[in-house]
Amino acid sequence: MTAKSLVSVEGLSVSFPSAGGPPVRAVEDLSFSLAPGGALGIVGESGSGKSTAAYALLGLHRGTGADVTGTVRVAGHDVTAADEAELRRVRGGVAAMVFQDPLSSLDPYQAVGDQIAEVHRVHHRGVSRRAARARAVEVLDRVGIPDAARRARSRPHEFSGGQRQRALIAMAVACAPRLLVADEPTTALDVTVQAQILGLLRELREETGMGLVLVTHDLGVAAGSVDELLVMRGGRAVERGPVRDVLRAPAEPYTRELLDAVPRVEERRAPVASSDGPVLLEATGLRQEFGRGRRSVTAVDGVSFTLRAGETVGVVGESGSGKTTLGRMLVRLLRPTDGELRYRGRDIGGMKERELRSFRSELQMVFQDPVSSLNPRRSVGESIADPLRVAGRLGEKEIVARVRDLLERVGLDPDAYHRYPHEFSGGQRQRVGIARALAPSPKVVVCDEPVSALDVTTQAQVVSLLGELQRELGLALVFIAHDLAVVRQVSDRVVVMRGGRVVEEGVADAVYERAEHPYTRGLLAAVPRLG
């Protein structure tokens, strides 16, 4: 608020027009400021307006139809009043942004390195193409992309989710901005890489005096990375203060609630009904190879695996280790290149699409990328209702009722039925994906990072929902996540993957407490802790 502050936001309100209803007031009367080189964490439940507020810092609501009032000043620029040219200078040059949905945020047609180089050149005029490309490799290396020089030439679809997220961070770093706005920058990262990235952000702040606005739902991440914390709920600031104070002695009940909900990696899982149900899925020596010849990549290399009814198997491992690929094979979205896959005794590994159809509704998946997994042209209700319609057992009224019920159970407004995916926050979309997977009352659900974008309270809510369903229906879960605490909270057994192989497998508590493989131990050591 002082002239010296890097960011000063006063009375910011953002509302989105909504088809046929009153506008959605995503942010209301928000004020905060950030001193140069400071770091502010914004936490709060999913849909509380964190991303919306972050967007406003770069004037990203301009041209989307959103109604913005109040003032936003970044490094002396009045973002709300700036003209196009000034805004362009601010974006990237003064303040850079890392988006929440890393999987869809890169140009699918261009090499990752070129995209970074391009952005770099926009703000560093006179830099040669070659130098810019070298810079791109450098920053990619810095965010921990192995073999960065070669990978810089890859296109985004050849990157795993976490690699893409790191590429986005690299892009921000390449611009050397004075302010970095990072919207859930580590949601798709495993803890070791997350630690690496957070360390990188810290280094950058020290080196260049960069300011940081870190939007996150992970209080542990916030605890270690920022000086000040802003807690949001329903578009408003609930509490603000130095991070230590807020976390140690929260003034507001909501903040306390949040803190209580944070899962801790030391915590054992609450005892669950015995998990010696019949074997549902049995995989032996699963392999998946992408591409042919010299350019081929073996994403999963000889993984064997059993899943019993009513149990949860957690899959953890570094980004790019083949977790998603394994998950996709388990539900037969991918045909394994090699190996055997049995579902309830039947070999589904080599089945034709038509034969598979009768099993389809029993094997579901929650997709890692909530953006591309929802049809932008269909309302979310329709998407969720689809499996029910296909099954054809329920009448129209019952279907709608069930969808509304599902929406409610994942913590969304049942009236969201008619809204379209772009009207939702990241966490809300993720929950829509969960609701859709649960709709056909499946036997097996592969959850690929189902709660990565959820705040701790919602996360807890979803996790308990899954547990509830598991008890009710004997549901078997494969829980892919990088958050070790959450995985421990939900899993009976844990599988640790690295480079396409399983490096460790066992009962959850045993793995967490007596890890054998050094990689697992490294992972556990890197988990961020509160306070």
Added chain:
Amino acid sequence: GPKDGGGDAGSADGAGGAPKKGGTLTVLNRAPQKQFDPARLYTSGGGNVPSLVFRTLTTRHRANGAEGTKVVPDLATDTGKPSDDAKVWTYRLKDGLTYEDGSPITSADIKYGIERSFAAELSGGGPYLRDWLIGGQDYQGPYKAASDGKTGKGLDSIETPDAKTIVFHLRKSEGDFPYLATSTQFAPVPKAKDTGAKYAEHPVSSGPYKVVRNTGDGEHLLLERNPHWSEATDKERHAYPDTIDVRSGLSPAVINQRLSTGSGADAAAVTTDTNLGPAELAQVTNDKKLASRVGTGHFGYTNYLAFNPESKPFDDPKVRQAVAYAINRTSVVNAAGGSSLAEPATTFLPNQKPLGYTPYDHFPAGKTGDPDKAKELLKEAGHPDGLEITLTHSTAANFETGPDVATAVQEALNKAGFKVRLEGLEDNAYEDKIHSVKDQPGLFLAHWGADWPSGGPFLAPIFDGRQIVKDGYNFNSGRLDDSKVNDEIDAINKITDHDAAAKRWGALDVKIGEQALTVPLFHPVYKRLYGKDVKNVVISDWTGVLDVSQVAVK
């Protein structure tokens, strides 16, 4: 920047001044000269471009108007000596005639040229030689004969007693033989140079120009002066330009636009196949300068309605007459391009004296038709409530047998109590149907043009009962087989005095007209634009178009 393609533009002064040698004449045409073999060409009077390369025994007189309908000697010293009631025709060749390579032209070459036109490989020419020459029906040309040896090597009815003389023996009297001798089949072909179907690629020139380039299937034809042609032996052709550049495959609109703009080489350009259309005419008449560059010509030609009197209801002469009365020739003429491009016709013979034109109007319809009289006749014929009929026409967008004239006829007939349904056929289907004895429609649009300016080729194919062709193309649509008419045709064919014959053809036309087997509609008029540097414009009534052999560009 862009420059105008090809050719040195004429820099001559004004349109006046005497024609001089030199320069390049550009010919802008629509149809490519796909055929250039003299055996396969079907031309009237030797054709336009072909007659620059092929000389024939006789040729048309290159003079303006009616004078140009005369037949005159070309390679021969005269137009032929008839004997035996015009059944035998004898010609003597001029002295000093040579081909483009300097070798002499002999009467045997002319005989050979005719013989090869009988070969199946070289089909396309007119039917007359086959019909008139003794033994012509069975003769299959020199190629076939050579292989099976049965039919003999040559056609015995053509004799060449010496290198200068050639004698033709005909099956019947044909007073018009000198006219036939103008066609390119009478051009000499040296046997040694004959390459059969490939001859067209390089025909040996006997005329003032030789072919130096023939590309794109006759689309671009480049003719250059033939140094061995001597003006002394050729009174008809002038050959002023050094080069003639024939470019075809152009659309009529483009041809006329280029001729009227006349930039670059187009200033010295003419067309031999594209008339001014009505729209262009409307524009040209507004522009004095352009109007002075329009040549008007008449070619013996009639567009008419044909009946099949063997089909109902046209077997009733009253119905045919009713149609004749109902016709509104003003709208028909308008549909054909207006009064400048078409003249209303009431006679079958074209309105040219040399063809025997004798005016008559047996069923006077006035300018715009007489629907009352037509209704009356229909009533008499037993159709008081009108009559449903079908008019067959081609769907090709031409002004002769196309939809425009058809709808004009339909409109007029509908006013007179008919109910006309139009049957538009794709052009090939149309041609096949109207010329088939079996399938011939009851009423259709037809046209006929003279192969040479005489009544014979005009009336005989249409009204001679002996020419009704059962399983081929039949032109006697009225199925007239009247011995009196047939005998009169034979009698006139014996006459070698053209004027005397013309009178008798005229009288015959009047007589046949009474039967209302056809309803003459109009005679087309040719209006053609030529470039501003073009001089010595000659348009004869034989071809009706500007004669390229007379044009000078300097």
Added chain:
Amino acid sequence: MTELLTAPSGPSGTEAGAAAPASGARQVWRRLRARKAALAAAAVLGLLVVLALGAPLFAALEGQDPTTYHDGLVDSARGGVPVGPFGGISAEHWLGVEPGTGRDLFVRLLYGARVSLAVAVGATLVQVLIGVVVGLAAALGNRLADSVLGHLTDVMVALPLLVFAIAVTAVAPEDFPRPLLLVVVIGLIAWGAMARLVRAQALGLLKLDYVSAARLSGASTWRIARRELLPGLAAPVITYAAVMLPQNMLNEASMSFLGVGIKPPTPSWGQMLSSATTWFRADPLYVVLPALMLFVTTFAFTVLGDTVRAALDPREASRLRVGRKRRTRKGGSS
């Protein structure tokens, strides 16, 4: 637990009290109605249809019919150019008369609209239908289906429409309705481009997770095509259909030009245009009128296609509002 399962008191809650939002189709309709351009285009097309259907009525109003010759209204000596200024416009002939025949142009344009619109719309519908079905089948089918359909498409794309039109119209029964024949011929031959477009787009969409999700729901291929792909394909298909439509009108014109189009004396815009080719200078109105009709129709269909495409896209609602705002209130919202 119970506490967690209640809806969060977040912003989305504000919507709870609102009336139940409209369903998809109705929302599209609402978005469409909100656009002036869509309304204008629809109005123009509606007017054209009314003019076409009511042609006899309007002809009676003017007191003319499409086939009567007026010899007195054309200057026979000058190629039949209409007498009087502007192609012979008069109180009797509101848009002048046709050169050569003197037929009333106004009435002929109206009657021409019947054929041209029917043929163009009909043929386009056939093309879209076949193109979408074949394109989708190729994209969704196995390798064999894809290659067979691909080759079929190649054959169709390579077939010269006009050549085959000539052959087909020549063998079609004499009394087969011509406009229908044209629809069939154009529609059945010229759908290759649409099929290729649909296939290419569908292959792109198939890579997205939402199609995977649909497959997991046990949806049949057909259902995936209908529910997941078609909405995404709508934009390019509609846009392309809007440009195919004028092409089909021109196809009809070219066929008339070659004599295999509509049978005279029935007029069509294409037939009028093809016979007007040379009248550019002598009677400009004769060329301009059918050309203008063609243009207006094309324009209206394009605008309508564009707005329908936009209305089908839920994201577009906010996108277009941008343009307006940006112009009126620079930098007003950020």
Added chain:
Amino acid sequence: MISYVARRLLGVLAVLLVLSVVVYATFYLAPGDPARLACGPKCDPEQVRQVRAQLGLDQPVYVQYWHFLTGIVTGHDYSTGTGVRHCDAPCLGLSFQSDQPVTDLIVQRLPATASLAAGAMVLWLVIGIGSGLLSVLRRGGVTERVLTWITLAGTATPVFISGIGLLMLFCAYLEWLPFPTYVPLVDDPEQWAWNLLLPCLALALLEAAKYARMTRSSLLETLAEDHVRTFRAYGVGERAIVGRHALRGALAPVIALTAADFGSMFGNAMLTETMFGLPGVGQLLVHATQTIDLPVVVGLVMVTGAAVAIANIVADVLYAVADRRVALR
């Protein structure tokens, strides 16, 4: 990739075979008698019979078709009366009308059509994609509206109208350009270009609007995608965003279309060549169709078919190269 292309090329052969069968079939359905047309209207039945035998039309269709196929592989000898004319493989037969080997006829005329097609394609892609791009960059502005009007006027105007209009304006009235005559590229590249400008433009105008519309709609679609937002957030200018990031994705349908339109363009090239008098295969096809010159029609349809099919393969390969996510299959 190579095996893919090889497989597709094999497919082209199948396509060509089907095409030739279709042409033979329609030919026998169509009215008219080619022997009579070759012989002339006044030929008597006997003569027509001889010509029919000469052209080989007296044999059963399947025999004729077989001869046609063997001719492609082995070539053929034809009697000229005085000798033989050898037609080298691939021999597509002799024209009924002019006795020329069809292969020669096509080879002679292909350059003009290829020039026209290539020129028109370049023009329409430049005009179409360019104005599509511009209208997206200037969304809602006057520029967009003017561009829309112009390109739409283009699609709504047949070649025989726009051709004459262009000629009258540029050749007759302004006299800026020569009336187009085809000058082979090898003879004089500059004149080749000047002479082809108008025909190419007439043809391009017809197609440009389609590409403008498709580009525009496709661009708007991609501009709504998340990755575009990333570049906006980094201050990349609208022009670079549209040109570099949105266009690439937006061009996918445009590439597919271009290849498919290659075929329909031959139809329009037919009219353009007739209109401007260019000695191309289109004009040949019009004439051959009218005169039922079967060998020429079959030959041309096969050659254009091959061109179209190959264009489609190129498009698919380009497409896969542009978007590596798409596997060639």
